Amino acid sequence: MGGKKRRRAERERPTIHPRNRYSEKPPDFRVLASIYPSFEHFVFYSNDGRPRIDWTDFNATRELTRVLLHHDHGLQWWIPDGQLCPTVPNRLNYIHWIEDLLASNVVPKCNGGGDKVRGFDIGTGVNCIYPLLGSSLLGWSFVGSDVTDVAVEWAERNVGSNPHLSDLIEIRRAGSACISCSADGKSSSGGRDSESKNGYYGPLVLDGVVKDGEHFDFCMCNPPFFENMDEAGLNPKTSCGGTSEEMVCPGGEKAFITRIIEDSVVLKQSFR
Numbered sequence: 517m518g519g520k521k522r523r524r525a526e527r528e529r530p531t532i533h534p535r536n537r538y539s540e541k542p543p544d545f546r547v548l549a550s551i552y553p554s555f556e557h558f559v560f561y562s563n564d565g566r567p568r569i570d571w572t573d574f575n576a577t578r579e580l581t582r583v584l585l586h587h588d589h590g591l592q593w594w595i596p597d598g599q600l601c602p603t604v605p606n607r608l609n610y611i612h613w614i615e616d617l618l619a620s621n622v623v624p625k626c627n628g629g630g631d632k633v634r635g636f637d638i639g640t641g642v643n644c645i646y647p648l649l650g651s652s653l654l655g656w657s658f659v660g661s662d663v664t665d666v667a668v669e670w671a672e673r674n675v676g677s678n679p680h681l682s683d684l685i686e687i688r689r690a691g692s693a694c695i696s697c698s699a700d701g702k703s704s705s706g707g708r709d710s711e712s713k714n715g716y717y718g719p720l721v722l723d724g725v726v727k728d729g730e731h732f733d734f735c736m737c738n739p740p741f742f743e744n745m746d747e748a749g750l751n752p753k754t755s756c757g758g759t760s761e762e763m764v765c766p767g768g769e770k771a772f773i774t775r776i777i778e779d780s781v782v783l784k785q786s787f788r
């Protein structure tokens with residue numbers, strides 16, 4: 517495809533999944549403000565009368581996420597100051613795209629798994645957004661892993677605040693064992709040696725975290741995608757928070773995802 521055509525195709529490619537509840541009807545800030553006084557506080561009206569929020573104000577974006585999760589998904593949710601705040605329409609897309617993949621022939625159906633879908637969310641974060649959306653919307657069950665105390669504590673709180681989902685979501689610490697690279701390029705993961713070509717070093721990701729005999733339909737991950745925090749603050753138009761523990765991994769997302777791919781070779785029987 518020529519450059520012009522490709523750019524046009526890219527512009528026209530929908531950025532929101534057609535089944536995403538916000539694809540036809542984006543969140544109505546006026547309605548939300550009339551229902552939630554705590555959100556009204558952050559809403560202002562531009563000259564043309566349209567309701568707006570200041571996207572560079574973390575408190576405003578967090579409150580928007582809180583009221584959307586409550587109003588549209590019946591969820592109770594909160595995160596501490598400065599932690600990564602997910603935008604609900606964006607995260608919903610991934611749930612629907614996975615739903616499409618599972619329904620397609622791209623990944624063969626498993627035997628004996630029944631209709632129950634089970635997912636593994638690597639790095640679920642304090643916000644635990646994917647397990648909360650996937651379980652409330654589609655009844656999927658999840659293991660959500662993370663490595664920081666604050667993430668494990670708050671993900672558990674967010675699950676505990678929604679008792680109707682607590683049987684569906686397990687929060688699991690990915691463990692303190694580290695994959696490290698030695699000078700000869702070999703890595704060790706929790707005492708087990710394996711080849712690592714990508715230079716990832718850090719906590720275990722899947723291998724060593726998934727338990728023997730466990731089976732999942734999919735794993736998903738919004739990885740710590742930056743090599744350093746300087747890279748992370750690139751968009752001055754939004755404030756979604758995010759600490760270095762959440763956002764940074766040596767080698768960036770390439771190293772992290774390559775590690776997932778390497779682990780998937782070891783764990784090929786554990787994931788559909």
Ligand SMILES: C[S@@+](CC[C@H](N)C(=O)[O-])C[C@H]1O[C@@H](n2cnc3c(N)ncnc32)[C@H](O)[C@@H]1O
Nearest residue numbers: 639640641662663690719720721738739740762
């Ligand atoms: C970019 S945040 C994503 C949080 C949430 N899933 C979201 O989409 O908003 C990445 C998360 O991965 C976690 N993390 C980093 N290394 C990890 C590992 N080896 N295993 C599990 N989680 C990890 C971080 O602590 C952080 O919470």
